[in-house]
Amino acid sequence: MKETEDKRENNNMPFTRNRHLQIMIVIYVGIWIWMAVSPYNRFDWVLENLLIWAALIGLVSTYKLFSFTNLSYAYFGLFLVLHTVGAHYSYNENVVDVWLKFIFHSERNNYDRLVHFSFGLLLAYPIREALSVWTQLGRRWLYVITCVIVLAMGAFYELIEMWVALLVAPEIGTLFLGAQGDPWDTHHDMEVALYGAVIAIGMTAVWRKLKEVGKDKS
Numbered sequence: 001m002k003e004t005e006d007k008r009e010n011n012n013m014p015f016t017r018n019r020h021l022q023i024m025i026v027i028y029v030g031i032w033i034w035m036a037v038s039p040y041n042r043f044d045w046v047l048e049n050l051l052i053w054a055a056l057i058g059l060v061s062t063y064k065l066f067s068f069t070n071l072s073y074a075y076f077g078l079f080l081v082l083h084t085v086g087a088h089y090s091y092n093e094n095v096v097d098v099w100l101k102f103i104f105h106s107e108r109n110n111y112d113r114l115v116h117f118s119f120g121l122l123l124a125y126p127i128r129e130a131l132s133v134w135t136q137l138g139r140r141w142l143y144v145i146t147c148v149i150v151l152a153m154g155a156f157y158e159l160i161e162m163w164v165a166l167l168v169a170p171e172i173g174t175l176f177l178g179a180q181g182d183p184w185d186t187h188h189d190m191e192v193a194l195y196g197a198v199i200a201i202g203m204t205a206v207w208r209k210l211k212e213v214g215k216d217k218s
Contacts, residue, residue, distance in 0.1 A: 015063060020070045024077050031081055035088040047164055048087035051157075052080055066133070072126035079122040082115050091115075116189040120150045120196025125204055143201045150197035154190040 015021065032052075039045035059076065068076075085094070091112040100110040128146040131137060137145060 012067060018070070021073055024070075024073060028077050028080060028084075032084055035084045039088045040090040040092055044090045045087050048083070048090070050164075052083060052087070055080065066130070068126055068129060072129050075122040075126055079115075079118055082118050086111055086115050113189065113192055116154065117192040117196040119154065120147075120193035120198075121200050122196075123153075124150055124197040124200035128201065128204065143205060146201055147194060147197045151190060151194045154193040158186045158189065 036045075055076070059073075085096075089111070091109065093109050094111060096114065097109045097111045100114065101107065104110065124146050127149055128142050131142055131145060131149075135142075135145075
């Protein structure tokens with residue numbers, strides 16, 4: 001059955017009246033300005049920010065045609081914050097990396113892997129939300145196709161990284177790719193993104209089931 005309730009949940013509020021979204025934007029812009037000061041490598045920072053600028057242009061330019069719920073925009077914002085922090089450090093060691101090394105007893109800087117995991121965890125819900133409006137997929141297929149799209153987007157991003165490193169900045173290719181000598185780095189990045197999407201979709205399914213049970217009891 002088509003999830004028509006998602007269409008009702010879609011946020012059709014004009015941007016000028018959407019105070020929550022405006023607050024999210026102000027907070028993110030403040031963080032971005034903070035992270036733009038004295039990055040680890042300025043050229044790498046510019047390359048890493050290409051993803052941010054492309055995402056923001058896409059979200060802004062399509063707002064009148066299709067606006068996500070504020071929950072989805074919050075997920076977008078949180079992911080962009082994580083990537084913005086990573087771009088500042090060129091995904092080298094930061095405070096979070098120190099904590100991750102202690103937890104996993106690893107010498108590898110794992111912040112980049114955390115961001116890849118967050119890509120699936122945080123963006124699966126907005127992707128499912130968009131698919132529920134743009135397609136006629138039933139609920140189960142929405143969950144499956146969402147995970148497939150996350151995996152495909154993760155793979156495509158790895159290709160983009162390779163192309164940018166080869167064509168734009170071969171001299172900092174190793175820094176930009178962040179493989180840290182791991183021959184399986186690309187595979188693990190796609191893997192954890194898929195795991196994040198599966199977790200997010202599983203949580204969404206449980207949440208919707210609980211909502212339905214609550215409606216039936218009322």
